Amino acid sequence: MYLVESKGGAIACMLLALFFLGTWPAIITLLERxxxxxxxxxxxxxxxxxLAAVIIALTFGQIGDSTVERPNFFAQLSQDNWPSILFAMxxxxxxxxxxxxxxxAWAFVGLSVVQVISSSMTVVIGTTLNYFLDDRINRAEILFPGVGCFLLAVCLASAVHSSNSADNKAKLSSWSNDNETGREAALSAVSEEAIPSKVTKDLENGNVPVRKAKxxxxxxxxxxxxRRSIKVFGKSTFIGLSLTFFAGVCxxxxxxxxxxxxxxxxxxxxxxxxxxGSTQIIL
Incomplete structure (x- = not known):
């Protein structure tokens, strides 16, 4: 089983993880929109x-000789490590x-707000729990000021959401969003230049033109x-914030x-x- 043991390798893995963690929310949000x-x-x-977990377990999990301290993936399958399995599950x-x-939550309150709040909550709560689980091996005077900065980010992101919500309400105040007449008027206001010559169709049904406005x-x-799959007009943004905080706790x-x-x-x-014993399950 291959394990990263050097600080340089661990930092490289962290940077790679941050890259992927920063890209997949944007891609999924784009698909929903x-x-x-x-x-x-x-x-x-x-x-x-x-599929990725299985491939990694069968490759990195089988590298090198299997020992008592570092059993390979197949060797771990026969071990009595159900507590670790249940924690991993x-x-x-x-x-x-x-x-x-x-x-x-991305549909209700936006990508920038959701990621800041949920990620900051992950750092604040997760770091605190891990600090006590690891018997306080880290220096609290260095660790928790950083945690406090993330807590401040949660408050600022909530304020940004409130500002964005008020701004959107002001922009939509002149439109009648409760009937089809208002929506048709909004769509007809788009200039011909904003509509591409080859109109893209809706990804799911292929029957709704994708128009572009400023x-x-x-x-x-x-x-x-x-165009989007999750309709948010007329719904309380409190739903989005509740989902965001729930995701942060999870x-x-x-x-x-x-x-x-x-x-x-x-x-x-x-x-x-x-x-x-649970390393391969994590993957």
């Missing part, structure tokens, strides 16, 4: 995640719930509502669960069973 149903997107995401459940919640305008907001529990599965701080494994 173009009409892709969230349940279809999440099904694709889940199947790809499972619990981490997977909360991670999936968080991912599913953010898909809907970003940030009332026309743009109404066109986006017509994400924050993922890391402690994986920490328990990997390092067995609660001593749930039987004597002689190595702590690394």
């Amino acid at each position: 173009r009409g892709r149903l969230p349940q279809h997107t999440y099904l694709d995401y889940t199947m790809t995640n499972l 619990a981490g997977g459940v909360v991670l999936s719930l968080g991912n599913l919640s953010t898909q809907y 970003a940030g305008t009332a026309t743009f907001l109404i066109e986006l509502e017509e 994400f924050s529990l993922f890391s402690p669960a994986i920490n328990l599965a990997t390092n067995d701080q609660w001593h749930t494994l039987k004597e002689g069973v190595p702590n690394s």
Whole structure:
């Protein structure tokens, strides 16, 4: 089983993880705004995640000789490490719930607000729990000022959401969004130059032209509502914020669960069973 043991390798893995964590929300949000149903997107995401986990377990999990301290993937299948398996599964459940919640939260409150709040909550709660799980091995005077900065980011992101919501209401105040007449008028206001010669169709049904208006305008907001798969007009933004905070709590529990599965701080494994038994499950 291959393990990263150097600080340089760990930092490289962290940077690679940050790159992927920063790109997949934008891609999924773009798909939803173009009409892709969230349940279809999440099904694709889940199947790809499972496929990647199997491939990594059968490759990195089988590199090198299997030892008692570092058993390979197939050797771990016969070990009595059910406590670690259950912790890892619990981490997977909360991670999936968080991912599913953010898909809907992005539609209600926007990508920038959701990511800032949920990620900051993950750092604040997750770091605190891991600090005590790891028997306070890190220096609190260095660790928690950074955590406080993320807590401040949660407050600022909430303020940004309030400002964005008020701005959108002001832009849409002159439009009648409760009937089809108002929507047709909004769509007809788009200039011919804004409509491409080859009109793109809706990704799911292929029957709704994708028009382009100037970003940030009332026309743009109404066109986006017509095209997107999750309709948000007339719905309380409190729903989006609730989903965002719920996702943040779920994400924050993922890391402690994986920490328990990997390092067995609660001593749930039987004597002689190595702590690394859940590494492949994490992947």
